[in-house]
Amino acid sequence: MLDMKGKAAIAGLGLTEMGKVYGRTSTDFATEAIALALEDAGLAKDDLDGLLISRGLMPLLSGVPGELGPELASVLGLPDLALLSVMNSYGATTGAMVQLAAMACATGMAKAVACVHADNPLVADKSSGAAYSILPPSGLASIYPAVGLMGSNVHYAAAARRHMELYGTTSEQLGAIAVAQRKWALMNPRAQMKKPMRLADHQASRMICDPLRLLDCCLVSNGGVAVIVTSAERARSLRQPPVYIWGWGQGHPGPRPDKMTHTGAIASGQAAYQMAGINPADVDICEFYDCYTYTVLVTLEDYGFCEKGEGGPFVEDGKTGPGGSLPVNTGGGQLSSYYMWGMTPLSEAVIQARGQAGERQVPKRDVVLVSGNGGNALVHHSTLVLSPLPA
Amino acid sequence: MSETRQEPASPKPVAVRDEDSAGFFDGAGQGILMLQHCSRCGAYSFTEGHHCPQCLTPVEWVKASGRGRIYSWTLNYQRLHPAYDADLPNLFGWVELEEGPMIITKLVDLEQDDLRPGMPVSVCFMADPGGESVPVFGPVLAGGGE
Numbered sequence: 001m002l003d004m005k006g007k008a009a010i011a012g013l014g015l016t017e018m019g020k021v022y023g024r025t026s027t028d029f030a031t032e033a034i035a036l037a038l039e040d041a042g043l044a045k046d047d048l049d050g051l052l053i054s055r056g057l058m059p060l061l062s063g064v065p066g067e068l069g070p071e072l073a074s075v076l077g078l079p080d081l082a083l084l085s086v087m088n089s090y091g092a093t094t095g096a097m098v099q100l101a102a103m104a105c106a107t108g109m110a111k112a113v114a115c116v117h118a119d120n121p122l123v124a125d126k127s128s129g130a131a132y133s134i135l136p137p138s139g140l141a142s143i144y145p146a147v148g149l150m151g152s153n154v155h156y157a158a159a160a161r162r163h164m165e166l167y168g169t170t171s172e173q174l175g176a177i178a179v180a181q182r183k184w185a186l187m188n189p190r191a192q193m194k195k196p197m198r199l200a201d202h203q204a205s206r207m208i209c210d211p212l213r214l215l216d217c218c219l220v221s222n223g224g225v226a227v228i229v230t231s232a233e234r235a236r237s238l239r240q241p242p243v244y245i246w247g248w249g250q251g252h253p254g255p256r257p258d259k260m261t262h263t264g265a266i267a268s269g270q271a272a273y274q275m276a277g278i279n280p281a282d283v284d285i286c287e288f289y290d291c292y293t294y295t296v297l298v299t300l301e302d303y304g305f306c307e308k309g310e311g312g313p314f315v316e317d318g319k320t321g322p323g324g325s326l327p328v329n330t331g332g333g334q335l336s337s338y339y340m341w342g343m344t345p346l347s348e349a350v351i352q353a354r355g356q357a358g359e360r361q362v363p364k365r366d367v368v369l370v371s372g373n374g375g376n377a378l379v380h381h382s383t384l385v386l387s388p389l390p391a
Numbered sequence: 392m393s394e395t396r397q398e399p400a401s402p403k404p405v406a407v408r409d410e411d412s413a414g415f416f417d418g419a420g421q422g423i424l425m426l427q428h429c430s431r432c433g434a435y436s437f438t439e440g441h442h443c444p445q446c447l448t449p450v451e452w453v454k455a456s457g458r459g460r461i462y463s464w465t466l467n468y469q470r471l472h473p474a475y476d477a478d479l480p481n482l483f484g485w486v487e488l489e490e491g492p493m494i495i496t497k498l499v500d501l502e503q504d505d506l507r508p509g510m511p512v513s514v515c516f517m518a519d520p521g522g523e524s525v526p527v528f529g530p531v532l533a534g535g536g537e
Contacts, residue, residue, distance in 0.1 A: 138407040140415060140439050143525045145404035147497035147517070148467070148475040149483055157465035158485050158495075165463070165508050210466040210480075210503065255444060257462055257485075257493050 005275055006391025008102035009235035009242035010227050011112075012041025013350045018223030018338040019192040022124045026059045026068050027075055029118035029224030034076060037226040042239030043112060045076070048228070050083035050110035052101055054093040056119020056341060068118060083110045090374025091289050092250065092264075093117070094342025095382025099248045101229035111230060117343045118224030152291070153217060155377035157209040159260035160294035164211060166261060166309065171211055173312035174293040175202035177328075178215045178335055180321030181290070185332025187322070187360035192219055193336040216293040218334035225343035227350065232390060243353040246367075247276025247385035254379070264381025265302035265371060272383035276367075280304040284364045285352050286326065287345035289373040290333040296320075298378070299371050300328070327362045342372035342382070353388045403474030405522020411441050414452030416523040424514045424526055426455040426490055435490035457514035459486040459528065462493060466503045486512055486528050500529040 014036025016029050024032075030053070038045055051073050059068040073084055083104050087093050094117055101113035137145070144150070163169050179199055185191035197215065205214040235242035249271025251264025273279055280303060290296045297311035305326065306314040320328035331337045331348035338344060349368045351357050366389055372382040408416040418425035427436045427450035429443035435455070436444050443450050462485040470476055484498040484506075498506075499515070512528040519525060 139409035139412040140437075142404070142406040142522075144495065145472070146406040146519060146522060146525045147483075147527060148471060148478070148481055149495060149497070150471045151469070153469060154465050154467055154483055155495075157467075158463040158483070161465055162463040162485075162508070207466075207468045207480075209469060209483075212465075255493075257487065260463060 001275065004102065004106055005246050005277065006244045007106035007232055008229055009232045009244045010098070010350050010386070011230045011235040011238045011240060011242060012037040012043060012226075012228035013347060014038070014040055014226045015190065015347055016224045018190065018221045018340065019219075020122055021222045022122070024120065024222070026056065026118040026120045026224070027072060029120065029222065030068060030072060030116045030226070031076060033118060033224035033226035034114050034116055037114060037228050040240060041228050043228065045078070047112050048078055048114050049081055050101060050104055050113030051076070051078060051081055052083070052097040052113060052115045053086045054097060054115070054117040054341065055086065055088065056117065056121065058119050058121045060088070083113060089252070089380040089382070091291065091341045092372040092374045092380040092382040094346050095248065095370065095372035095384050096250060098227065098229060098245065098346070098384055099250070099382070102245045102248070105229055105231045105234075111234065113229045114226050115229060116224060116226040117341055119340070120222040121220055122222045152376050153209050153212060156292045156294060157212045159298070159377045160211050160292070162260045163294065163298065167312070169297065169312035171203065171213070172199060173316050174211070174216055174297065175199045176315045176318060177290075177293040177296050177320065178202050180315070180318055180324070181329045181333045182336045183321045184330045184360055185336035187358070188331045188337050191332040191337035192221065193332065212292060212294070215335075218291045219336070219339045221339040223338060223340060225340045225347050227346065241354045241388055243350050244387050244390055245384060246387050246391060247272040247274070247278070247383075249275070249383045251381040252379065259378050261298065262308070263298055263302050263373070263378040265299050265373070265383065268381045268383040269303040272385050276385035278367060278385060283367050283369045285330060285349070285362050285368045286320075286328040287330070287349040287352070287368060288328060288333070288371045289342060289345055290329055290335050291373065293335065295373055295378070296328060296333075299373070303369065303371075322360070330357065330360055330362055341374075345370050345372070346384070349384075349386050353386050355388070401473065402521075404472065405519050406525050408523055411439075418452065418454065419516055419524040419526060422516050424455045424457040425452040426488070426492060427451070428453040435488075435492055437488075437492040437494055456489045458531070459488040459494070459512055461485070461506055461508060461510040461512060462487045463508070464498065464503065464506050484512070484528055494526070497527040498529065499527050
């Protein structure tokens, strides 16, 4: 592969207000996020010549024509784009967008690419459980709702169950992940969750689908996040400290049943490590897609931080929390801060890499590992390796 | 979270056949589990497409044994649809069929504590007023089931 390490960088980051924010469409959130990212970078709107779009579930399922489609380019008044696409590998999309943007900037196809994700699943007066209700299918797909099988939670629960049966992982070990991330969230002004969590609180939280409890599952949020990718050289001339993109990869295990316990993170992590020229011991900070506590646990194994099956004992001592030896999800993650799919771990990675995380800043921030994960369950994976240092 | 306004009652989702799944539901109506089979490479599959995932040849529905082994499971407490509230919690299983494919299904006549990876189960069919019969899986009956 051509040496792409450090040829592109993240030069701008924009986050709208997130959480129970009503009265705005996904297009509104996307527009605002991009405007904020441009201001952050010190770029003008007309400097953008690339636009990559990730739709959350509401725009994907709403059937509203043009909602976060390619039409967003017209809404933003960007008539001369060199790169424009709507991309979808669910939670792996953000990583995939940044990878494509980096390749476009490194090759000279584009000079400044906005990558945006927005969603508005929450409607005032409706429960968040009702947020992701889906149109009834027909044909073979209709046998699942006919027996009550709906939504993502059951798939991740089955994956966690398989891991418990094979390796002895416990609910308390999953809880250690939730507890550690809540501690980080309490230092994040943007976090939706503001109350401390003890392990006993996690254990007392109601069962969603065994073995996953309420506090094993991520939040639901309205909002939008955008990053702007440029060449490394261009980023150095802009307003913020560049966050260089050292490496990347993707992994999509497909129909293999063992993806419940051996996910796409294995392949995508290896590709990213190789490109970045690093191994797990070099990683200072982990920002992992955490739709569930289990997702974090299996990602730690698949990225090589511990042996397969050892994820439970690895997290039990709280090493992923503040003051620990391997900080994970330092803003609280999707479990405790906000659920913007792959933009949740990426946004926190950029903030940490820039040294702008305030009270929750991890002192050693040279290598930040970012994961994206999607599908029912653990079907799609992306990895980024980021650094404030040039290659 | 509690809801602050009443949702209109929606009917229980049912299985609805289409052209691609007609062979499957014909078998289901007779109590037979059908799987997709590739006459070129011999692979069995169970997907919403109609090509073999191994070699991309168009597949056909054939009779399957109806037997498989538990791969994983979950006991669901979520109120996913009003039609199922009375049955909660309900037990779902991931079953690795003898022929190879995985089917995600409802488990009947089994408790969560009974389950182990690798445990044999076999298919039975649940009649569904207003819709097609659907496969569910339960314990292998003494004497071989079917």
